[in-house]
Amino acid sequence: MISFDGFTIEDGSPIYLQIILYIKRCIIAGTIVDGDELPSRRVLSALLGVNPNTIQKAYRLLEDEGLIQSHSGAKSCVVLDSRTLQRLRAELLESDIKNIISAMKQTGLEKEEVISLIKKYWE
Amino acid sequence: MISFDGFTIEDGSPIYLQIILYIKRCIIAGTIVDGDELPSRRVLSALLGVNPNTIQKAYRLLEDEGLIQSHSGAKSCVVLDSRTLQRLRAELLESDIKNIISAMKQTGLEKEEVISLIKKYWE
DNA sequence: GAAACCGTATTATATGAGTAATACAGTTTG
DNA sequence: CAAACTGTATTACTCATATAATACGGTTTC
Numbered sequence: 001m002i003s004f005d006g007f008t009i010e011d012g013s014p015i016y017l018q019i020i021l022y023i024k025r026c027i028i029a030g031t032i033v034d035g036d037e038l039p040s041r042r043v044l045s046a047l048l049g050v051n052p053n054t055i056q057k058a059y060r061l062l063e064d065e066g067l068i069q070s071h072s073g074a075k076s077c078v079v080l081d082s083r084t085l086q087r088l089r090a091e092l093l094e095s096d097i098k099n100i101i102s103a104m105k106q107t108g109l110e111k112e113e114v115i116s117l118i119k120k121y122w123e
Numbered sequence: 124m125i126s127f128d129g130f131t132i133e134d135g136s137p138i139y140l141q142i143i144l145y146i147k148r149c150i151i152a153g154t155i156v157d158g159d160e161l162p163s164r165r166v167l168s169a170l171l172g173v174n175p176n177t178i179q180k181a182y183r184l185l186e187d188e189g190l191i192q193s194h195s196g197a198k199s200c201v202v203l204d205s206r207t208l209q210r211l212r213a214e215l216l217e218s219d220i221k222n223i224i225s226a227m228k229q230t231g232l233e234k235e236e237v238i239s240l241i242k243k244y245w246e
Numbered sequence: 247g248a249a250a251c252c253g254t255a256t257t258a259t260a261t262g263a264g265t266a267a268t269a270c271a272g273t274t275t276g
Numbered sequence: 277c278a279a280a281c282t283g284t285a286t287t288a289c290t291c292a293t294a295t296a297a298t299a300c301g302g303t304t305t306c
Binding site: 006012013022025026028029030031092093094096097098099100101103104106107108109111114115117118119121122 | 129135136145148149151152153154212215216217219220221222223224226227229230231232234237238240241242244245
Binding site: 014015016050051052053054057071072073074075 | 262263264265266271272273274
């Protein structure tokens with residue numbers, strides 16, 4: 001069963017997107033693997049303190065993307081092959097890295113300053 | 124007059140917040156300095172293709188934060204001292220860096236991998 | 247001084263996000 | 277088999293974001 005221990009809802013972006021992003025990052029990290037069971041909509045909504053519809057929206061979009069399968073009655077589970085995993089990895093990492101680079105460039109920082117900041121805050 | 128040449132509206136976060144962030148980053152970068160004039164609400168709304176009220180909301184919040192001053196009739200302009208600049212710099216950089224670090228950690232990357240990715244994509 | 251700007255304010259509307267309360271059919275589990 | 281779960285669907289409501297169309301008074305500028 002997939003765990004949501006390291007997950008907390010934050011402001012600034014829709015909850016269903018935060019859930020999707022969390023799951024995708026866990027997939028990339030290898031914390032979530034092919035065949036893993038997801039918590040049911042009701043259980044996860046109670047766990048996170050949000051509405052079941054919000055979970056349903058996240059799961060629905062994950063299913064549209066082919067990352068999970070739902071069987072109407074049984075629990076949903078993760079479906080992964082190596083191509084999907086590679087695509088996910090490229091998508092998320094590139095998008096994250098490009099975002100931070102564009103933000104840092106706009107603030108006038110040089111590559112070396114960014115790297116030293118990352119070293120400083122990584123702990 | 125402050126330029127919005129390097130600015131394009133993106134999805135994912137409210138437009139008025141994107142405008143605020145852009146101005147703050149220009150202040151940190153030194154592109155915007157004390158006394159600079161802002162484009163009028165109407166002019167900027169036409170330039171960006173958004174509603175004047177959206178610009179007004181961004182400017183209003185910047186004024187609440189003490190970063191700009193408005194004189195009812197005349198154009199708004201930027202008001203900066205060294206303390207404010209230092210505060211802004213710390214706020215934005217820390218927040219950006221911490222975001223990327225938390226995202227990278229969640230995807231299971233090590234510090235060295237992140238640094239090498241940044242070097243790769245910086246061009 | 248008048249026209250053309252400026253900031254400010256108001257009211258109305260549309261959309262998306264999130265909540266809330268149900269309902270129904272399929273699957274597990276005892 | 278029956279109870280307790282599942283996924284799925286529907287309708288209604290609140291709130292924030294963004295748009296739209298004005299209006300009023302102050303400042304520049306010619």
